[in-house]
Amino acid sequence: MAAIDTSPGTGSIPAVTPSTPTLRPEESRVIWLLLGAAFVAILNETTMGVAIPHLIDDLGITALAAQWLTTAFMLTMAVVIPITGFLLRRFTTRAMYIAAMGLFSLGTLIAFVSPGFPLLLVARVVQASGTAIMMPLLMTTLMTVVPAAIRGRMMGRVSIVMSLAPAIGPTLAGALLNYFEWRWIFGIVLPIAVVALVVGAKWIHNLGETTHAPIDVLSVVLSALGFGGVVFGLSQLGAGGHGAGAEAAAASAASTTTLIVSLAVGVVSLALFGWRQIRLQRADDALLDLRVFRSANFTLSIAQMAIMSMAFFGAITVVPLYLQRVLEVSPLETGLVVLPGALAMGLLGPVIGRIYDRWGTTVLLVPGAVITTGLLWFYTTFGAETPIAVVAVAQTVLSIGLALSFTPLFTASLGSLQPKFYSYGSAVLGTIQQVAGAAGIALMFGVMASASASATAAGADALAAEAAGTHAAFLVAAIVAIPLLVGAFLIRKPADQQFEGMPAGH
Numbered sequence: 001m002a003a004i005d006t007s008p009g010t011g012s013i014p015a016v017t018p019s020t021p022t023l024r025p026e027e028s029r030v031i032w033l034l035l036g037a038a039f040v041a042i043l044n045e046t047t048m049g050v051a052i053p054h055l056i057d058d059l060g061i062t063a064l065a066a067q068w069l070t071t072a073f074m075l076t077m078a079v080v081i082p083i084t085g086f087l088l089r090r091f092t093t094r095a096m097y098i099a100a101m102g103l104f105s106l107g108t109l110i111a112f113v114s115p116g117f118p119l120l121l122v123a124r125v126v127q128a129s130g131t132a133i134m135m136p137l138l139m140t141t142l143m144t145v146v147p148a149a150i151r152g153r154m155m156g157r158v159s160i161v162m163s164l165a166p167a168i169g170p171t172l173a174g175a176l177l178n179y180f181e182w183r184w185i186f187g188i189v190l191p192i193a194v195v196a197l198v199v200g201a202k203w204i205h206n207l208g209e210t211t212h213a214p215i216d217v218l219s220v221v222l223s224a225l226g227f228g229g230v231v232f233g234l235s236q237l238g239a240g241g242h243g244a245g246a247e248a249a250a251a252s253a254a255s256t257t258t259l260i261v262s263l264a265v266g267v268v269s270l271a272l273f274g275w276r277q278i279r280l281q282r283a284d285d286a287l288l289d290l291r292v293f294r295s296a297n298f299t300l301s302i303a304q305m306a307i308m309s310m311a312f313f314g315a316i317t318v319v320p321l322y323l324q325r326v327l328e329v330s331p332l333e334t335g336l337v338v339l340p341g342a343l344a345m346g347l348l349g350p351v352i353g354r355i356y357d358r359w360g361t362t363v364l365l366v367p368g369a370v371i372t373t374g375l376l377w378f379y380t381t382f383g384a385e386t387p388i389a390v391v392a393v394a395q396t397v398l399s400i401g402l403a404l405s406f407t408p409l410f411t412a413s414l415g416s417l418q419p420k421f422y423s424y425g426s427a428v429l430g431t432i433q434q435v436a437g438a439a440g441i442a443l444m445f446g447v448m449a450s451a452s453a454s455a456t457a458a459g460a461d462a463l464a465a466e467a468a469g470t471h472a473a474f475l476v477a478a479i480v481a482i483p484l485l486v487g488a489f490l491i492r493k494p495a496d497q498q499f500e501g502m503p504a505g506h
Helices: 025-045 048-059 063-090 093-113 117-145 148-177 184-203 217-235 246-283 290-294 296-326 331-359 362-379 388-415 419-457 462-481
Strands: none
Touching: 025 093, 025 117, 025 148, 025 184, 048 063, 048 117, 048 148, 063 117, 063 217, 063 419, 093 117, 093 184, 117 148, 117 388, 117 419, 148 184, 148 331, 148 388, 217 246, 217 419, 246 290, 290 296, 290 419, 296 331, 296 362, 296 388, 296 419, 296 462, 331 362, 331 388, 362 388, 362 462, 388 419, 419 462
């Protein structure tokens, strides 16, 4: 057997002990294949933001219509991820991998050949269906086969995927759009996805055991209405008109009505969904078993992850708009600004994983929360005269703070559960990230649009109005992040992950 993390250059933290547990070669191969597939899926997801302006021009659609390419993707993820907890227990690892990569590859092919907006929108939904399965599959498989004492290091590798892919995505999209039409964003990803599908279908074997519990159709419907309604309602924040005149007023009223109705349907459906799961879990038939929340450490970790996702995804979505609209840099330069931070997150992942395995959560989460919150407050000082180098450095330091937080949160949250709940915990983790991220993006966009409109009404020029909007959005992100400073002290490393020689209580 090959030992984990024996390659040079992964950090200065020494191996825990010569008897560090290892993975069998076939288990290691499955995890690496899943990591590669997740990388491709996340890479694709993060290219769309840079492509939206080009799609508006090339397809002759409005900005509101183009936004559906992102909204539909988020909606599909919000609907499918809660179901994965059941699916991962019902079907084999190999079957779920083929389904995920098959759907993703099919969606990518449809997008590549799409002649117009309607078929491209369908393609995005198909892609999202596969992406929604992939991350819970990766996390559940990892928790199932990786010994508790070395999960931190393996989660560090997951953090490489989750940080490098979002960094490379916008940079790659910006470079491609400088020379080719928008469809080649999908054309580059397609052969990689097909290769991942073929190789995985051949080499992935089944891990863990499956069950044969029947799926509860009512739970699926309530889940779709609940999570879909909440995400769609949140997406309507800031979608209405912010200008003057009857047309803007009508658009704003329609958006407000849609928001209220969607959130109402979502909240009521989620309440019914929760009630239904509590009844079904008595017989282990729940679509999403809510007994995972009986673990206080899991619940605290999920809450911390939700706050961080809301602040981070909201801010990171505003940064490109600030760079392009206020500092007036190109899409390619925008991608290059965020690249160093994501590279830092990826390179630090294995080192942080080793620190977690040796010392636990506090030594990582506390400085991570301080750095993340402090940098978001520093973002509130950005204006029209801020040097682009300052933004790049701030983005890099913020990424380091996030790297210190994500790996211990992933590992401590799922490690707090019994093995039979890993699939449900992974589904909850993915769902909370999706909903919190959508809430953060919607909140920041709504605040930004409102502040920009107020500045314009007060007589500010376009540049000053954009600067006012981004400042307001960064301020909200900084305020949202404040509870992270408390939560960092409350989360502990699960007892079953304690390893020989490690101080207790960390």
